[in-house]
Amino acid sequence: MKIVARIILLFVLVLIVIPIFSIFYYSFSNTEIDIFSWYREIVNQGDFLNALWLSVKTSIIVGIVTSILGFIISLAWFNKTQRYAVIFLIVVLGLIPPDIIALGISQFSQLLNIRGSNLFFTVIGLMLYSLPFTILLLWSRYYFIDDVIIKSAKDIGMKNLHINLKIIMGMSISTLFSSFIFNFILSLNEYPRTYYLSGYHNFLSEYLYSKLKSGADESIYAGSGLTILVTFILLLLTFVVFKYSNTSDKKG
Numbered sequence: 001m002k003i004v005a006r007i008i009l010l011f012v013l014v015l016i017v018i019p020i021f022s023i024f025y026y027s028f029s030n031t032e033i034d035i036f037s038w039y040r041e042i043v044n045q046g047d048f049l050n051a052l053w054l055s056v057k058t059s060i061i062v063g064i065v066t067s068i069l070g071f072i073i074s075l076a077w078f079n080k081t082q083r084y085a086v087i088f089l090i091v092v093l094g095l096i097p098p099d100i101i102a103l104g105i106s107q108f109s110q111l112l113n114i115r116g117s118n119l120f121f122t123v124i125g126l127m128l129y130s131l132p133f134t135i136l137l138l139w140s141r142y143y144f145i146d147d148v149i150i151k152s153a154k155d156i157g158m159k160n161l162h163i164n165l166k167i168i169m170g171m172s173i174s175t176l177f178s179s180f181i182f183n184f185i186l187s188l189n190e191y192p193r194t195y196y197l198s199g200y201h202n203f204l205s206e207y208l209y210s211k212l213k214s215g216a217d218e219s220i221y222a223g224s225g226l227t228i229l230v231t232f233i234l235l236l237l238t239f240v241v242f243k244y245s246n247t248s249d250k251k252g
Helices: 002-027 037-043 046-078 080-095 098-111 118-142 147-155 160-171 173-189 192-197 204-213 219-251
Strands: none
Touching: 002 219, 037 046, 037 219, 046 080, 046 118, 046 160, 046 173, 046 204, 080 118, 098 118, 098 192, 118 173, 118 192, 147 160, 160 173, 173 204, 173 219, 192 204, 204 219
16 A cells, blocks of 8 residues: 555656656757856846736735734634634635636726726735635644643633734744745736736736747746746745744754
């Protein structure tokens, strides 16, 4: 059984690596002597840099706001009735196709006759996308928090606000940071919601898709390679912070 599991895991890893390898391979192809020429070309393109900067700024906002909102909602873990309501919310957000959610938000903004707020509704759409992941990440941490700790805090007269901020948040700070990075990555690479909600703004995912659709040169692969590289760096940072946090908890 272990051999079968390892074979399946290896097969999945190969499926993940193949497209990544292809992206980097084509980003260095047809470059003659300077293998980084496509990367220099994409970096020197003003449209790419503008799209990247807009996506980074928006993703940071989404990451911060969603992490805060997700933490507040995730506290429902400690109340069974509220927990079931949040589970229902997660299922609903997970089952509705992103195109429908984005289209619904877009039509709602038109119904209110709100103009010039494309970025606001883009942030809303990206928040709804990443919120379930934030809640589930925090819940994976709450699972290991002993109920005795919460009960003891209440017995000595601590208010719920102090318990949430000093105990629960204090014990989940690394997970909260990880959720921020995860939200940032999800927002940075999201296409359907930015396509429907961004209006005249051009996000990174839209820029890369339009370049790919037009059959442009290999600079598109360089842009995709840079996005993958940033994602890997952020994931590595998350892993380091998570490992350091666990080591500190064991020493404590």
